[in-house]
Amino acid sequence: MKILKKIQTLLGVATLVLLAVGLWFVYNAPEDFQQGGAVRILYIHVPSAKMALLSYLFLTVASALYLWKRSETADILAEAATSVGAAFTAITLASGSIWGKPMWGTWWAWDARLTSMLVLLILFKGLMVLRNSMDDPVKGARATAILAIIGAVDLPIIHYSVVWWRTLHQPPSMAASGNAGVHISGPLLPPLLILSGAFMLMGLYMVTVKARQIEARRRLDALESARMHPDE
Amino acid sequence: MKTLANKRLYLILTVLVVGGSLAALVFSSFTGALVYFHTPTEAVAKQRELDGKKIRVGGMVQAGSLAREAGTLKIRFLVTDGNAQIPVRYDGMVPDLFREGQGVVVEGTWKSGQDFSADTILAKHSEDYVPVEMSEQGIAKSKESLLKSLK
Numbered sequence: 001m002k003i004l005k006k007i008q009t010l011l012g013v014a015t016l017v018l019l020a021v022g023l024w025f026v027y028n029a030p031e032d033f034q035q036g037g038a039v040r041i042l043y044i045h046v047p048s049a050k051m052a053l054l055s056y057l058f059l060t061v062a063s064a065l066y067l068w069k070r071s072e073t074a075d076i077l078a079e080a081a082t083s084v085g086a087a088f089t090a091i092t093l094a095s096g097s098i099w100g101k102p103m104w105g106t107w108w109a110w111d112a113r114l115t116s117m118l119v120l121l122i123l124f125k126g127l128m129v130l131r132n133s134m135d136d137p138v139k140g141a142r143a144t145a146i147l148a149i150i151g152a153v154d155l156p157i158i159h160y161s162v163v164w165w166r167t168l169h170q171p172p173s174m175a176a177s178g179n180a181g182v183h184i185s186g187p188l189l190p191p192l193l194i195l196s197g198a199f200m201l202m203g204l205y206m207v208t209v210k211a212r213q214i215e216a217r218r219r220l221d222a223l224e225s226a227r228m229h230p231d232e
Numbered sequence: 233m234k235t236l237a238n239k240r241l242y243l244i245l246t247v248l249v250v251g252g253s254l255a256a257l258v259f260s261s262f263t264g265a266l267v268y269f270h271t272p273t274e275a276v277a278k279q280r281e282l283d284g285k286k287i288r289v290g291g292m293v294q295a296g297s298l299a300r301e302a303g304t305l306k307i308r309f310l311v312t313d314g315n316a317q318i319p320v321r322y323d324g325m326v327p328d329l330f331r332e333g334q335g336v337v338v339e340g341t342w343k344s345g346q347d348f349s350a351d352t353i354l355a356k357h358s359e360d361y362v363p364v365e366m367s368e369q370g371i372a373k374s375k376e377s378l379l380k381s382l383k
Contacts, residue, residue: 030363033370034329039361105327105354112266119253126250133243135236151254157261165266166290168337170359171381183377184361185370 004208011205018198025191032188041099043191046173047199048091052120053155055085055203059127060152063145075141076218078148079131080210084203086124093117104168112161113169116154123151137218269337271382272316283344289318290337290356292378298332308347311338313382318342322350329355333371335378 022043032039062078065071096114097107108114127144134140162171173183184192260266269290275282289311297310305324309332310317320338330336335356342348358377362370 030365033362033364033367034334034357034374035361036364038328042361102328103355103357105325105330106352109268109354111268112261115266116257119257122250122253126246129242129246130250133239133246135239147250151250153258154254157257161266164261165264165268166271166381167266167268168290168354168356170357171377173359173361183359183373185366186363188361188363 004212008205008208008212011201011208015198015201015205018194018201022191022195022198025194028187029191030187035103038099038102039188041095043195045092045095045099046192047196048088048095049117050196051199051203052085052088052092052117053158054200055081055088055207056120056123056152056155058207059085059148060155063148066141066145067149075145076211076214077207078141078145079214080207082124082127082131082144082148083210084206086121086128087206088199088203089117089121089124093121109168111167111169112165113158113167116158116161119154120158123148123154127151137221271313272311272318273313275318275342276316279342279344282342284341286339286341288337288339289320289342289348290335291318291382292375293330293332293334293336295333311336311348314379319347320350321347322353324351324353326353327355329357333375335381 026040026043029040029043031037059078059081062074062081065074066078093114096117100109101107127148130147131140131144134143161167162169175181182189269288270278270282272289272291275287275289291311291313294310294312294317299308300306301308306321307323307326308319308321311320312318320340322338322340330353335358337354337356338348338350339352339354340348340350356378358374358381360370360374360377362373
């Protein structure tokens with residue numbers, strides 16, 4: 001975990017720089033042929049959505065590693081990724097809602113993409129509650145890891161929802177299959193690429209900070225319980 | 233302070249909510265309940281079955297079909313998927329993106345022999361984002377993408 005302390009500052013500075021560059025590009029991006037200036041919500045919405053899914057993927061891998069190797073580091077990283085993923089999922093849902101009202105004419109629609117994304121938020125929050133509801137931290141960690149792995153079934157559903165079913169939400173603008181190719185033209189594209197990178201760094205930074213905080217808290221808890229029960 | 237009973241309650245509630253929503257999502261994936269709207273072709277084919285029920289139909293606002301009643305918010309237009317067309321009536325505010333040649337999802341009832349009576353209109357846009365200077369290219373692209381997503 002010491003390595004996290006070292007890379008934390010570096011990640012933080014890199015995130016800030018890339019965010020600033022990205023936002024400068026967003027500010028100077030042209031208007032969309034149909035959506036006008038509202039298209040700029042894309043630059044927050046899409047990177048957050050990518051990070052929400054990536055966080056869950058990270059969580060799934062860390063959970064599997066924990067169950068396999070019983071490594072506490074993996075469990076700490078899983079717990080950290082849960083909070084970070086929940087934050088990105090909430091930002092995705094909120095920014096999508098704010099975008100949906102003027103463009104689609106509604107804050108919310110129960111289509112496959114929106115519904116499966118809401119299930120992801122319920123999963124993240126549920127994993128947090130599950131961990132806290134167990135008195136024995138080891139049992140809590142195991143139960144959480146198992147539920148996290150089961151919940152991973154939501155990831156392909158979210159990703160392919162707009163391809164498998166007819167939805168109000170449009171299909172992906174950058175896809176390797178299906179309607180392959182990049183559907184974002186000219187100067188509208190660079191801000192998305194830069195901010196996707198910036199959000200990725202931001203996610204790593206957040207996981208780093210959160211993991212160090214969780215590790216410190218666990219150590220304090222261990223000290224406290226040693227003080228309360230000196231005979232054990 | 234969280235008591236033991238409280239914690240158990242939290243645990244049971246969490247498992248119910250998380251497990252329930254996951255199961256519902258996976259189940260509805262297989263039953264087709266996640267399909268948000270019918271295409272005009274489907275709606276025409278299944279009209280007897282859908283008659284008078286609250287349904288959603290998605291397609292494109294046929295170019296040249298939009299008519300407004302002067303002095304009111306009443307509009308009339310055709311929804312098409314390039315194959316079948318359905319006449320729609322609506323009275324109210326429309327979203328910013330609602331226009332001819334654009335994607336639309338109408339929610340309401342369709343009684344046989346009448347126009348589709350919409351009580352909600354949602355705009356559906358394509359995955360294409362194009363700078364305003366390249367509008368012509370954008371319109372052609374988004375029309376193609378929209379028709380593809382109506383299959």
